[in-house]
Amino acid sequence: MKRERKREIWDFEHELPEGGGGGQKLILGLDGGATNTICICMPVIPFTLNHSPPVYARAVAGCSNHNSVGETAARETLEQVMAEALSKSRCSRSAVRAVCLAVAGVNHPTDQQRILDWLSDIFPNDVEYFVENDAVAALASGTMGKLHGCVLIAGTGTIAYGYTEDGREARASGAGPILGDWGSGYGIAAKALTAVIRAYDGRGSETMLTNTILHELQLSSPDELIGWTYADPSWARIATLVPIVVSCAEVGDQVANDILLHAVQELASSVKAVVHRLGLCGKDGKDTFPLVMVGNVLEASSGWDIGKEVISCIAKDFPGTHLVRPKVEPAVGAALLAWNYLIEQYQHELSGVGYD
Amino acid sequence: MKRERKREIWDFEHELPEGGGGGQKLILGLDGGATNTICICMPVIPFTLNHSPPVYARAVAGCSNHNSVGETAARETLEQVMAEALSKSRCSRSAVRAVCLAVAGVNHPTDQQRILDWLSDIFPNDVEYFVENDAVAALASGTMGKLHGCVLIAGTGTIAYGYTEDGREARASGAGPILGDWGSGYGIAAKALTAVIRAYDGRGSETMLTNTILHELQLSSPDELIGWTYADPSWARIATLVPIVVSCAEVGDQVANDILLHAVQELASSVKAVVHRLGLCGKDGKDTFPLVMVGNVLEASSGWDIGKEVISCIAKDFPGTHLVRPKVEPAVGAALLAWNYLIEQYQHELSGVGYD
Numbered sequence: 093m094k095r096e097r098k099r100e101i102w103d104f105e106h107e108l109p110e111g112g113g114g115g116q117k118l119i120l121g122l123d124g125g126a127t128n129t130i131c132i133c134m135p136v137i138p139f140t141l142n143h144s145p146p147v148y149a150r151a152v153a154g155c156s157n158h159n160s161v162g163e164t165a166a167r168e169t170l171e172q173v174m175a176e177a178l179s180k181s182r183c184s185r186s187a188v189r190a191v192c193l194a195v196a197g198v199n200h201p202t203d204q205q206r207i208l209d210w211l212s213d214i215f216p217n218d219v220e221y222f223v224e225n226d227a228v229a230a231l232a233s234g235t236m237g238k239l240h241g242c243v244l245i246a247g248t249g250t251i252a253y254g255y256t257e258d259g260r261e262a263r264a265s266g267a268g269p270i271l272g273d274w275g276s277g278y279g280i281a282a283k284a285l286t287a288v289i290r291a292y293d294g295r296g297s298e299t300m301l302t303n304t305i306l307h308e309l310q311l312s313s314p315d316e317l318i319g320w321t322y323a324d325p326s327w328a329r330i331a332t333l334v335p336i337v338v339s340c341a342e343v344g345d346q347v348a349n350d351i352l353l354h355a356v357q358e359l360a361s362s363v364k365a366v367v368h369r370l371g372l373c374g375k376d377g378k379d380t381f382p383l384v385m386v387g388n389v390l391e392a393s394s395g396w397d398i399g400k401e402v403i404s405c406i407a408k409d410f411p412g413t414h415l416v417r418p419k420v421e422p423a424v425g426a427a428l429l430a431w432n433y434l435i436e437q438y439q440h441e442l443s444g445v446g447y448d
Numbered sequence: 449m450k451r452e453r454k455r456e457i458w459d460f461e462h463e464l465p466e467g468g469g470g471g472q473k474l475i476l477g478l479d480g481g482a483t484n485t486i487c488i489c490m491p492v493i494p495f496t497l498n499h500s501p502p503v504y505a506r507a508v509a510g511c512s513n514h515n516s517v518g519e520t521a522a523r524e525t526l527e528q529v530m531a532e533a534l535s536k537s538r539c540s541r542s543a544v545r546a547v548c549l550a551v552a553g554v555n556h557p558t559d560q561q562r563i564l565d566w567l568s569d570i571f572p573n574d575v576e577y578f579v580e581n582d583a584v585a586a587l588a589s590g591t592m593g594k595l596h597g598c599v600l601i602a603g604t605g606t607i608a609y610g611y612t613e614d615g616r617e618a619r620a621s622g623a624g625p626i627l628g629d630w631g632s633g634y635g636i637a638a639k640a641l642t643a644v645i646r647a648y649d650g651r652g653s654e655t656m657l658t659n660t661i662l663h664e665l666q667l668s669s670p671d672e673l674i675g676w677t678y679a680d681p682s683w684a685r686i687a688t689l690v691p692i693v694v695s696c697a698e699v700g701d702q703v704a705n706d707i708l709l710h711a712v713q714e715l716a717s718s719v720k721a722v723v724h725r726l727g728l729c730g731k732d733g734k735d736t737f738p739l740v741m742v743g744n745v746l747e748a749s750s751g752w753d754i755g756k757e758v759i760s761c762i763a764k765d766f767p768g769t770h771l772v773r774p775k776v777e778p779a780v781g782a783a784l785l786a787w788n789y790l791i792e793q794y795q796h797e798l799s800g801v802g803y804d
Contacts, residue, residue: 318623
């Protein structure tokens with residue numbers, strides 16, 4: 093059954109002309125967050141960093157965080173999305189030179205090794221693999237592949253990740269909903285749902301969130317929120333309520349406002365912890381470093397702008413914070429990471445210095 | 449496959465003599481919390497409330513909260529545990545006069561109706577059914593079946609539930625881990641795990657919880673806690689860490705201490721909300737009412753005693769709070785509820801007044 097499925101995934105390769113891809117070499121860049129997984133296909137051809145890197149094809153699939161959907165589903169999603177991107181590029185796996193897979197849920201060398209083992213089952217022997225947390229690709233999307241500075245992601249999940257020029261790295265948050273990612277979209281929405289329950293119980297202030305959320309979910313009573321919440325374990329489904337929290341805060345609801353203020357503090361504290369540990373701000377705390385911000389929780393809004401509040405909170409401590417809004421998406425950032433590594437490797441080969 | 453299983457569950461009935469149970473009528477009392485489900489079998493014979501009610505048999509199974517384990521598994525567990533209790537009593541289903549099923553996750557009339565429909569598929573037509581939240585059975589276990597006063601459960605989950613003498617009811621909490629049951633065993637343990645992650649990130653104070661929890665779980669780094677946490681979605685598994693939090697607080701760890709203090713506030717506020725809404729404390733706030741306390745989070749401890757702190761916090765607002773530690777378990781409380789109803793019904797029949 094599973095083999096059947098696998099064969100199906102790569103069926104398109106039989107329809108390609110011999111040596112599918114006409115000799116073109118490719119890099120696959122993958123970005124897997126708590127909601128979507130995106131795979132892009134980048135040709136190995138020269139380009140200048142002032143322009144957008146060339147992208148042959150792009151494919152989108154669901155969540156591939158093994159902590160959220162389980163390992164089997166995560167792998168299937170990753171394989172599916174890579175096959176789709178290659179199929180759209182009219183290239184087979186033999187054209188792939190490198191794969192950079194940046195997925196949420198990679199928290200430990202054992203997570204990395206498991207995915208590396210599995211990738212080497214799929215691709216030919218001479219492919220280079222890079223497996224990273226999705227935050228690394230998000231950072232690279234803002235710095236065009238250079239690992240320096242800090243990135244803050246806040247979508248369904250949240251994480252802060254940083255690198256120094258000399259290769260040290262640190263992270264904060266990214267531990268998922270049970271372990272206190274309160275600045276995430278999920279965290280904000282879960283707090284809003286909790287506020288509705290508390291108001292109903294008589295344990296918390298009345299809030300506009302009650303009617304707005306019940307109306308949105310077409311429920312008639314806060315009691316029914318309990319069944320709704322546990323009917324589906326997807327983190328992304330809960331996080332879709334964030335815009336409601338923002339809209340209630342914008343029209344002056346105090347409970348919603350407090351939830352957003354708390355999220356801002358949490359997000360800023362994750363970044364501050366990383367900057368501190370890596371010393372990105374220099375000894376006097378004033379050095380300049382890029383802060384890449386990614387994810388719909390941080391996207392500019394005309395009313396209650398979470399991203400703007402986070403930046404202003406961080407800049408109070410670190411005036412050298414240089415905000416970067418990436419011009420390319422994290423999946424392209426992942427491909428750029430692999431690209432930079434290949435270039436570096438090539439330069440070493442040219443100079444005759446071993447690189448392993 | 450499912451029918452096969454079902455036949456198996458009730459196989460013992462064929463081995464009983466004709467009219468299994470020798471004409472004895474029975475009541476089944478079930479208590480289903482976030483960790484265990486307990487079913488007891490009580491004969492319909494007179495007894496005085498000063499003595500423990502007679503219990504023929506007792507069976508234990510896993511969690512039967514449909515919000516936690518899903519509906520199919522919940523039903524299977526409930527059927528299994530009832531069959532086991534009957535089998536141990538050497539009685540068949542035809543001996544059952546009433547079933548009181550008190551399970552966590554019954555939050556709405558639709559939850560109740562679903563279970564009632566399913567029960568009537570299992571038992572003969574003339575059985576009386578009662579489906580309640582598990583908190584109702586816990587209250588009845590402290591008041592010997594009389595629904596009056598308030599109960600606070602704090603085990604893996606937490607809920608406060610109250611009844612007035614004239615039949616009004618109210619609840620607070622019992623909304624599960626996503627919806628802010630911070631006083632539960634799960635809530636306490638999740639906060640402790642979060643504290644370890646925050647300390648490791650540099651976002652929170654150092655705490656003894658780090659080494660104690662890592663040692664208990666045989667992990668080498670806080671990074672690995674993330675994988676451990678999401679590897680198994682069971683709420684009860686997380687909640688087993690509560691004794692570690694208590695022991696760290698007892699030797700003076702500030703972070704653990706703060707977590708327990710917060711849990712005390714949360715548990716007390718749930719009770720206060722119920723008492724307020726029902727007016728159990730009377731107009732001057734000084735009326736006496738029973739407060740039944742159940743669950744291992746509230747069990748007396750020689751060191752940091754969560755239950756004692758909760759009571760003292762509630763008694764400040766409501767000096768008439770009369771603490772009751774039940775002498776029988778909630779499953780017996782469930783059976784007593786059904787018993788009281790049968791007695792009441794019989795009295796009405798005797799007096800010639802219709803009772804439907």
